[in-house]
Amino acid sequence: MSETAIEFTDVEKRYGDVRAVDAISFSIRKGELVTFLGPSGCGKTTSLRLIAGLELPTAGTVRIAGENVSTRAASERNVGMVFQSYALFPHMNVIDNVAYGPTIRGGAKKAAIERGREILTLLGLDGLEKRLPSELSGGQQQRVAVARAIVQQPDVLLFDEPLSNVDAKLRRRVREEIRDLQRRFNLTAVYVTHDQEEALAVSDRIVVMSQGKIAQIGTPQELYDRPSSRFVADFIGDANLIEGAVSQNAFTVEGLSLPLPQPAPDGPATISVRPERIALEKGDGVSKIRTATYLGSRYEYIVDTPFGTVLVSAPISLAPLDRGDTVKLGIAPGGFTVVEHA
């Protein structure tokens, strides 16, 4: 049932010697919200623009709704895009902005305006039709931008860092709105952000990018629980990276031996353990609490262990640990993943 909306096959985009996007392949299903996540300059915006047709790939193919659109201009694709600056046309009022697409695509002006009004109503923007963009609040401008982008029922709706112009306090609300809208209209959406928390909160799936390449694709949970590389583990959430070795299907490091979920050959390896997957038990262990921080909803401890310092996040308990306490570390099977293995 899950039809493919967008498919990238070995897509590459170069600017001179810079490979902004380096042979990436992935596909996005209809009705899905996928996030491109990664550090600055990793090629997120470029990938998004490749979908929109605002850039054309230097190699590889881009398919939208099954059709190869690799050399097709933006105006010949059916995509909607919400720009970081909203890019509302300052010389047109709200309704003209929203009706712009249907009008220039050759529809009757009247029908276009009618359609625009419907969308504005759905987005709770009635009464603002005649205002100029400069007479709207930032939030209203963004909703107008969204209305303009979805009025033609695009194959895919693209967002480039839609929250970067939004007040920090409002971000949570706006991102919920976007998610809600996407579900309500069953839109296929691609969302670019460099904020991992935002990505985890809104996405069906996340594409983590690094230096023009895809580091990992997966649901938020998969990425969080089973990062496939050091980079992903580190980029998403907090991670303790512990270097040790695999022997006899167990990961061992001084004072610790963890059975592997799947058998693996012997050799040096690194695992990633999330801070909340480590249990601390007060007692005569070899590890020692260096700092203990009370964060209201939980405690955070930094613990000196024989294999380095680790970060532990623990629920509020009746008997909190203190600086200097010696503790024993426990990691549940499945509470860690091997991210590097030679």
Added chain:
Amino acid sequence: MKQVFRTINQVGGLWLLLGLTAVLILPWYKVAPPELVSGGALSDAALFQALAGRAWLWPPVLGILALAGLRVARGERWQADDLVLPIAGTSFLFFLFQAFAIGLRGPAIPALGEAFPAAMLGQTGLGWGGFALGAALVGIIADSLAARGFCRGERFGANAVIFVVALLLLFVFFPIIRLASAALFTPEGVFQPGVFIERALAPDLWNIDCLTGGSRCGVVINTLILGITSATLSTALGLALALLVARTGFRFKGALRAISILPIITPPFVVGVAIIVLFGRTGVVTGWLDMLFGIPPTRWIYGLPGIVLAQVLAFAPITFLVLLGTVEAINPTLEEASKTLGAKPFATFRTITWPLLRPGLAAAFLLAFIESLADFGNPIVLGGGYDVLSIRIFFAVVGARYDLGNAAVLSIILLTMTLGAFWLQTQWLGRKSYVTVTGKSDAGLAAQLPTPLKRTAYMVVIPWVLFTLGVYLIVMVGGFVNDIGRWDLTPTFRHLNTAFSFEIGERGLQLFGSAWNSLQTTLLVSAIAAPLTTAIGILTAYLISRQSFVGKQAFEFGTMLSFAIPGTVVGVSYVAAFNIPPVDITGTMAILVICFMFRNMPVGMRAGIAALSQIDKSMEEASQTLGANGFTTLRTIVLPLIRPAVFTSMVYAFVTAMTAVSAVIFLVSARHNMATAYIMGRVENGEFALAIAYSAVLMVIMIISIVLIQFLVGKRQLGRRAELQSVTAPTAAE
């Protein structure tokens, strides 16, 4: 309308239709060629000409037919087919080759004559069919490149880039190449570098007798002396004005700025004429001097002094504007620092202000130097026996002894000098940054000009103001009094009547005046040229600031270069290039319009680039993702937002087309005469009053037109953008 475009697109696009029309229907040649078969070819279109024996026309004809076949076979997106580019490309190359290789008098290469006996008869210039086919092939090439992802797959962008480049090549570079070959080859095509060197080194060019006490210098030396004198004086005057405005309590800033616009809307020759009326042998001022002080009248004004006077009057406003910018950009805190260190005002000026001014001075000097070299109107009126390059070039083409080769050599010398100055100027401007590095935002009061300097500045400026007033008084009055030359100030309309008499009788409006013809042509040409110039200027700006393509920098430089070529050189190069097939368009109105388009486009281009840099690019991208192609985006989004640039460009293009003379003087014809050429004729005949009356009429028309253009282009809806930007400006994430 939209429907029409859509249908055309479905049929295969404008270009394919145009190409088919070009080879099947339109006459291929400008003038029907001699008949090859008895009874003649069925029609003048290329297909039938090819059938009748002009076999060299087959490749382009077959090319277009093959492309039409591809359209039928491949469907609507036929431009993406792998065969399109090779077919269109080769057809175009063959098209160019035959056009240039077979001239009016037969083939340039003997082998061609053997292959195609019919070619021995030669062929005339391209007609509608030929031009249409050229355009169609270029368009198809652009479309097929776009289908391969050139310009992000945007057909409009790709077409715009390719066409602008093609037009620049045809109308800027090709004429210069022809000019160079006219200098290096005999008309028969024999390479003759010896003659070139001989001509370029002729003593009457480089003679420096006048510097060593002799009577006359060579024309190149004359030109240099004029350029240096004129540029030095203009720069000095501009500096005095700039210092007065920026560094004293001068109160007539607005008036000065207004005066500085005058030279732009002043037709050529009229300043020269006014100067003669004032200072000539029978001039007003000369008469007074004779009466009051017994200074005998002489002809001193004819020659270097007169030309310099007229040029300084025209260039001082330009240098003033350049230097005002420099003076205002000097950070006052630097001067204050110097003072707190104990320097006296004059020492501060000498050690701080002056060095900071130097780059601006150099820029202003070079600008005035280039203008002086290119000037044609003033030397021809006031030159007397003082010969400069632009005049010499003019007479080599228009005079009794037509000698294009010599004109070409002189043009190349002139061009080398201007380009050299232009290059120096870009070097200077490139390094001026340390002047403006801190901008104007710093607090602090600009140092007042030291008193002695202030006095000097006033002493320079006051005579200039009086002189300007005198000249423009003559221009305003001279046409409407009996005989300004003899100071007979009885008001009369007789000059106006000579030029513009008309009658409204039973046969409707009838125009009798001798100037109507040229006025109509001028207005028509300017009215056509202004929007076209603006279109190509703004389009080029759009390409430069919004498209990325290979060779963009060279492209940008090329467009600026076309601005630096002196008008006289453009005129000669057009004569050299467009008097003979394949592009034989001299004597038409089109050549006048084209000449203006490419000479004046850089102003619109620069205004456009500046305006576009203020506009968020994502608005255009938004428009594209909403389904608008490049052209719709330009029309509905970009143009409304850059109206001021459009206005600037329109006004400039219109006004310069009305007042230009140096290039068009070569291109006018009996049928299409321009106002400036007509005025020049009157001046040569000594009919000063008529010339002045006509000039006054032109100035009034220009002022009315500027108001009208402002009204048409409109300034509505502007100013909101600033507000919007302040709202959407990124509110610093995190």
